[in-house]
Amino acid sequence: MNRPSPYKIRRAQVADFLQIAALDRVGWQQNKAADYIPDGEHLWRFFVAYSAVFVAEHDEKIIGFANVFRANDKAIFVLLKVVVDRKFRGQGVGQGLFSQVVKECDRHGFACLTTVDPENNSMLHVCQKFGFTEKEYKAGYYRPEEHRYVLKRYPSR
Ligand SMILES: CC(C)(COP(=O)(O)OP(=O)(O)OC[C@H]1O[C@@H](n2cnc3c(N)ncnc32)[C@H](O)[C@@H]1OP(=O)(O)O)[C@@H](O)C(=O)NCCC(=O)NCCS
Numbered sequence: 001m002n003r004p005s006p007y008k009i010r011r012a013q014v015a016d017f018l019q020i021a022a023l024d025r026v027g028w029q030q031n032k033a034a035d036y037i038p039d040g041e042h043l044w045r046f047f048v049a050y051s052a053v054f055v056a057e058h059d060e061k062i063i064g065f066a067n068v069f070r071a072n073d074k075a076i077f078v079l080l081k082v083v084v085d086r087k088f089r090g091q092g093v094g095q096g097l098f099s100q101v102v103k104e105c106d107r108h109g110f111a112c113l114t115t116v117d118p119e120n121n122s123m124l125h126v127c128q129k130f131g132f133t134e135k136e137y138k139a140g141y142y143r144p145e146e147h148r149y150v151l152k153r154y155p156s157r
Pocket of ligand 1: 027028080081082083084085088089090091092093094095096116120121122123125126129
């Protein structure tokens with residue numbers, strides 16, 4: 001890990017949604033599915049208001065985010081996205097966001113479900129580190145050529 005940058009993690013406010021959406025747009029630029037992975041601003045407006053979104057802040061600028069929302073009728077949170085600004089990757093920011101996500105899940109006694117690109121080794125590594133023990137390969141999860149692992153973490157009691 002590189003020298004860590006000072007950053008703080010906090011719950012996102014409605015006022016953050018445009019910055020989060022902007023980071024979502026640039027955070028995937030190196031990804032092979034960069035054209036369609038980012039979500040729109042309107043969706044982020046709803047997420048910050050009605051789900052749990054955590055942001056990492058450095059010099060009053062959002063450098064990372066993670067969001068979870070509750071699955072319908074189930075004691076499960078879905079972890080939709082964790083994204084860290086490229087300049088700040090490899091410095092523990094992603095794991096700082098994960099800590100808040102798992103704390104939120106444990107506080108509710110909920111499991112956490114996410115999907116990860118099988119080639120996304122850093123995300124798979126962090127998921128394993130944070131107790132996502134269940135892992136199922138789903139071919140064509142999003143598109144015929146877009147496969148995913150579906151990972152699940154059970155709450156710590
Ligand atoms: C995945 C992501 C959120 C991780 O954020 P980050 O701030 O770089 O993560 P951290 O620095 O906290 O931790 C990264 C860990 O992965 C490890 N890692 C990095 N590259 C790796 C690789 N190729 N293989 C295995 N492990 C790797 C690091 O060593 C570190 O683990 P350690 O602390 O045990 O040594 C970030 O890379 C990102 O935003 N990627 C683009 C968006 C994305 O793919 N999001 C995930 C799907 S929603």
